Each structure stands twice: as structure tokens, then as C-alpha cells.
Amino acid sequence: xxxxxxxxxxxxxxxxxxxxxxxxxxxxxxxxxxxxxxxxxxxxxxxxxxxxxxxxxxxxxxxxxxxxxxxxxxxxxxxxxxxxxxxxxxxxxxxxxxxxxxxxxxxxxxxxxxxxxxxxxxxxxxxxxxxxxxxxxxxxxxxxxxxxxxxxxxxxxxxxxxxxxxxxxxxxxxxxxxxxxxxxxxxxxxxxxxxxxxxxxxxxxxxxxxxxxxxxxxxxxxxxxxxxxxxxxxxxxxxxxxxxxxxxxxxxxxxxxxxxxxxxxxxxxxxxxxxxxxxxxxxxxxxxxxxxxxxxxxxxxxxxxxxxxxxxxxxxxxxxxxxxxxxxxxxxxxxxxxxxxxxxxxxxxxxxxxxxxxxxxxxxxxxxxxxxxxxxxxxxxxxxxxxxxxxxxxxxxxxxxxxxxxxxxxxxxxxxxxxxxxxxxxxxxxxxxxxxxxxxxxxxxxxxx
Numbered sequence: 001x002x003x004x005x006x007x008x009x010x011x012x013x014x015x016x017x018x019x020x021x022x023x024x025x026x027x028x029x030x031x032x033x034x035x036x037x038x039x040x041x042x043x044x045x046x047x048x049x050x051x052x053x054x055x056x057x058x059x060x061x062x063x064x065x066x067x068x069x070x071x072x073x074x075x076x077x078x079x080x081x082x083x084x085x086x087x088x089x090x091x092x093x094x095x096x097x098x099x100x101x102x103x104x105x106x107x108x109x110x111x112x113x114x115x116x117x118x119x120x121x122x123x124x125x126x127x128x129x130x131x132x133x134x135x136x137x138x139x140x141x142x143x144x145x146x147x148x149x150x151x152x153x154x155x156x157x158x159x160x161x162x163x164x165x166x167x168x169x170x171x172x173x174x175x176x177x178x179x180x181x182x183x184x185x186x187x188x189x190x191x192x193x194x195x196x197x198x199x200x201x202x203x204x205x206x207x208x209x210x211x212x213x214x215x216x217x218x219x220x221x222x223x224x225x226x227x228x229x230x231x232x233x234x235x236x237x238x239x240x241x242x243x244x245x246x247x248x249x250x251x252x253x254x255x256x257x258x259x260x261x262x263x264x265x266x267x268x269x270x271x272x273x274x275x276x277x278x279x280x281x282x283x284x285x286x287x288x289x290x291x292x293x294x295x296x297x298x299x300x301x302x303x304x305x306x307x308x309x310x311x312x313x314x315x316x317x318x319x320x321x322x323x324x325x326x327x328x329x330x331x332x333x334x335x336x337x338x339x340x341x342x343x344x345x346x347x348x349x350x351x352x353x354x355x356x357x358x359x360x361x362x363x364x365x366x367x368x369x370x371x372x373x374x375x376x377x378x379x380x381x382x383x384x385x386x387x388x389x390x391x392x393x394x395x396x397x398x399x400x401x402x403x404x405x406x407x408x409x410x411x412x413x414x415x416x417x418x419x420x421x422x423x424x425x426x427x428x429x430x431x432x433x434x435x436x437x438x439x440x441x442x443x444x445x446x447x448x449x
Contacts, residue, residue, distance in 0.1 A: 006378075007443065013382065014447035016389040022400030023445055024086030024125075025079065025422070026358055028132035028176070030062050031409040033092060035069035039107035042098025044134035045144065045185075046412075049192035058415035065410045067430045072115055078423055078432060079406065080122040082442040087124050088357060088402050089115075090132035090176065093157055100136035101153050109164060116168050125170035127402075129231065130158050130215070132176040133185075133192065133412075140193055145181065145204040151211040158215035162224045172226045173301060173357070174215050177233040178208040179257055190413050199281040206283035209264055213293040220295075231301030231357045232261050236340045237308040245312035252277060253310050258345075266349045268294040301357035302345075303404070304384070305329075307337040327380070328362040328418055335383035342391035342398060353399045359384050360404035362411070362418040365435060372424045372435035381437060385444075403441060407432070 004012070030046050050061035068075055079087055093100065095108035119126050131154065139150055154174075162172065175181070184191040187201035195201070216228050237254040239246035255274035263271050268290045275282045309322075309332075322332045338359070345351060361380040365372050385401065392398055408421035416427055422438035425431070 006440075009382065010440070010444045011447045013386055013389065014444055016386075016392070017448055019449060020399075021448070022086050022355065023084065023448060024088055024127065024400065024402040025082075025084050025406045025441075026088035026402040026404050027068075027406050027409065028090045028129070029092035029095070030065070030090075030132070030134045031405075031411070032066040032068040032075075032407055033095075034063060034065040034067045036061075036063040038069070039095075039111070040098060040105040041092065041108060042094035042100075042105075043137040044092070044094045045137055045140045045192040046134050048137050048140070049194055052194060055194065056413055056415045058417050060410070060415035062410045066407050066425050068407075069111060071430065073118055074432065075407065076115075076118045076122055076124065078434065079124055082422075082434070082438055083445045084441070085124055086127060086170065086400070086402070087119060087406075088127040088129065088173075090129035090134075091161060092134055093131065094134060094136040096161075097157060098136065098138070100139035100150075101156070104160065112165065116165060120168065126168060127171045127173070128161070128165070128169050129173040129176050130154075130161060131174065133181055135193075144193060145207050146186070146195075146200050148207055148210075151207050151214055154211040155214040155218050159218055159222060162219050162222065162226065166224050166226050169226045171299065171355075172219075172224075172228055174212040174228070174230050175208055176231045176357075177303060178205060178212075178230075178261060179233055181205075181208060183256070198278070202278060202281050203283045205260065206285065206289070209261070209293045210289060213295045216295040216297070217292065227298035229297050229299035229301055229352070229355075230265065231303060233303040233305075233358075234258050234261075234341055234345075235304065235306060235308045236337045236344065237310055240309045240311040243312065243314065245314045246310055249312045250310035253308055257308065262345065262349060264290060264293045265297065265300070266294065266351070297352045299353045299355055299399075300351065301355045302342070303358035304338045304341060304356060305359065305361070306331040307334045307340075325376075328364050329414075331361075333361070333380060333383075335380070335387045336390075338384055338387040339390040339394070342388075342396045343394050346391075346394070346396045351397065353397050355400040355402070356388060356398065357400075357402050358404035359401065360420050360422075362420045365408070365419045365424055367424050367426065367433050370433060372433055374435045374437045377422070377435070377437040378440045381441065 182205035186195040189196035239250040408419040408425040411418040424433040
């Protein structure tokens with residue numbers, strides 16, 4: 001353990017970044033907004049999934065969440081008080097277009113008008129994500145992302161958001177973590193909509209990328225000047241042992257997680273080894289599809305939480321468990337993996353600027369006498385920001401970092417049992433308490449300016 005005082009360590013770490021580096025915090029609509037049945041909002045696939053017995057660990061749902069819909073002014077005051085000048089949030093597609101096609105819901109748009117006005121009045125830049133997993137349930141009833149028609153619906157939705165809000169946005173992301181939507185939502189089935197088919201999952205992955213490309217092309221054709229990008233969850237994949245079986249599993253998992261998304265976006269093709277492995281489950285690719293997907297990007301966002309360990313069936317008993325500490329999600333704390341990942345991407349691809357759009361950790365936080373002492377999270381953030389600085393020093397063009405998350409929130413299939421926030425939420429009364437990590441981030445940002 002370093003003997004350097006925490007304040008001095010923060011100052012030293014902050015000095016490794018230039019003054020124009022973007023620092024922020026992130027949330028998503030379904031996880032914090034609540035107001036699920038108010039003001040004309042339609043059902044999303046996550047509303048429907050929450051109604052499935054056993055789907056959510058604690059039996060909860062997003063009906064109320066953090067009640068951000070009614071408390072957003074308080075939450076924006078918190079962001080401002082912490083000295084955070086960049087806020088990443090998502091727009092709820094079913095709140096502004098309940099059926100995913102057709103009529104727009106003006107009451108839903110009015111909420112985001114108020115939110116954007118509140119951000120502007122506080123000098124906080126708005127970074128918007130169009131799709132953070134809450135597909136309108138009406139579209140799911142027509143096949144959802146497995147239906148190629150959803151590609152067109154998404155592009156129309158993107159155009160409308162840009163038409164209304166584009167002059168007030170610092171950046172616009174098409175999709176957050178398409179791997180999660182495809183794999184956890186449609187192959188493993190632990191996320192909405194709960195489908196369990198590898199073939200469907202790969203078709204969904206292809207349609208998500210197509211919808212991204214179509215939206216980017218049409219946004220630019222419409223004169224949208226907002227920086228456009230996509231956000232991918234990625235990790236370095238390590239073999240659990242030196243066996244050839246584990247190394248082969250490592251290559252495959254890297255192909256499914258990293259190369260399946262980076263290759264089409266930046267190289268205009270899917271990785272041949274993964275296509276061969278998928279066989280009949282590989283998606284049908286139209287003649288113009290890859291050119292559409294590979295639109296020039298203003299940035300790529302990377303979400304990083306931990307590394308992956310590839311364990312083949314033959315070595316499951318031989319693989320030693322990690323001796324590193326784990327977060328409350330059971331994820332290994334592996335900060336050096338962030339620098340490793342970024343340096344690898346820099347070596348393998350001609351990249352646009354990168355932004356870390358999510359990085360953070362869940363721990364078992366408790367509020368005691370009005371304080372939440374979360375030293376583990378502070379150590380996690382500090383170590384990962386240091387790893388990010390290492391990547392910058394190695395020549396990677398990374399320009400920003402967003403903490404996940406502003407608030408404790410509805411953590412998808414885990415419900416309210418996991419806390420990622422730098423602000424504690426008491427779900428009994430929706431009270432907010434800034435955690436020690438929130439104050440640490442405030443002081444770090446002061447030093448970084």
C-alpha cells in the first residue's frame with residue numbers, strides 16, 4: 001500500500017491528464033427514471049421481463065426506480081455540487097414513442113426538454129445514448145431486434161431525437177453494449193427479452209450494428225453536427241491455463257466479445273474464425289450490410305469493468321480461482337486490464353478517439369449516521385484511472401472517462417441488490433447521500449482542472 005496521502009495521490013494522478021480531458025458520470029433511463037406508467041410512456045421489454053416470475057433477483061421492477069423523473073432537479077444539483085460537468089444519460093424510446101413506430105409522445109419529450117434545460121442552466125454538457133436496452137414492447141411483439149424492420153424504426157427514432165435536441169448535445173451514442181443485448185438478452189436469456197437461441201442472438205447483433213450504421217448515415221445526411229459514436233463493453237480475455245483448449249477458448253471469446261463488433265465497425269467484415277465457429281447460427285448478411293455498418297465514427301465508447309477468463313470444459317477443475325478481490329457482482333478487480341485492452345485496440349485498429357463511457361464497481365454500501373464510507377470504490381476508481389493514464393502515455397487517443405454510476409439504481413436482473421453509485425439511494429424514501437467516493441471524485445476533478 002502506498003504511503004502517499006490520498007489527496008497527494010489524487011493530485012499526482014490528475015496531473016497525468018490534460019485540461020481538456022472530459023470527466024463525467026453516467027446513468028440510464030430504465031435504471032433511474034421510474035414513472036413507468038405516467039404521461040403516456042409505453043411498456044419496454046424490461047417492463048415485461050420484470051413481470052416474469054424469477055427473472056429479477058429480488059422480485060423488483062423499474063416502476064419507481066430512483067424516481068429521477070420527478071427528482072431530476074435534485075439529481076442535477078448533486079452533479080453540479082460535485083463539480084461534474086459532463087453527464088451521460090439515455091432517452092427512453094417507449095417514453096417518447098410508445099409503440100416504437102408512429103405517433104410521438106409529446107409529454108415524454110417534455111421531460112427531456114426539462115432535463116436538458118436543467119443541465120444547460122448548470123453548465124453541464126449532455127451526452128445522450130439513444131438505446132440503453134429498453135426496446136418498446138410493441139416492437140418486441142413484432143420480433144424486436146430479430147426483425148430487420150426494427151433497423152428502420154430505430155433510424156427514424158434517432159432522426160427525431162436529433163431533430164429536436166441535436167443543438168443541445170455534446171455527443172450522441174446509438175447503442176450501449178450491443179453484446180449484452182444480443183448475448184445476455186437473446187442467447188443466455190438472463191436479460192430482457194429472455195430469449196435463448198444463439199442463432200437469434202447473432203441475428204440480433206447484426207441488426208443492432210445495421211441500425212447503428214443506418215442511423216449514423218442518415219443523421220449525417222440530415223445535417224446533424226453532434227459527434228456520433230457507439231459504446232461497446234469490452235475486456236481483455238485471458239486463458240485460465242496454458243492448455244491449448246483454454247487458448248482456443250480465449251480466441252473464441254475474444255472473437256465474440258471484441259472482434260465481432262470492432263471488425264465490422266472499423267474493418268467492414270465479421271471475423272472469419274467466429275463466422276466459421278457459428279456455422280448455421282451466423283447471421284444472414286446482405287450485399288450492402290457491411291458497408292452500411294462501417295460508417296466513419298467520431299468516437300467509440302468503451303465500457304470496462306473486469307477481464308475475462310477463458311476456461312474450457314477440459315480444464316474447469318484445474319483452473320485456479322483468482323486470488324484478487326472481487327466486487328459485489330463477483331467480478332475480479334483487474335485495473336491493468338483497462339490499459340491492456342486500450343493498447344491492444346490501438347495496435348489492431350485505426351481508431352477514432354476513444355472515451356471510457358462506463359467504469360465503476362458495486363460494493364455492499366451502508367449508510368451509517370448519514371455517511372457512506374466506500375473506500376473500496378475509491379481504490380477501484382483510482383486504480384482504473386491510473387491504468388487509463390498508462391494507456392494515454394502509451395499513445396492511445398482516449399479523451400474522456402465517465403464513472404458508472406451517479407446513483408445506486410435498478411441493476412437489471414439483480415434488481416436493487418447491487419449498488420454502483422457514487423451517490424447512495426435509500427429506496428424506502430428515495431433520499432440521496434453522497435458517498436465518500438463521490439467526494440473523492442469531486443476533489444479529484446478539482447485537481448484535474
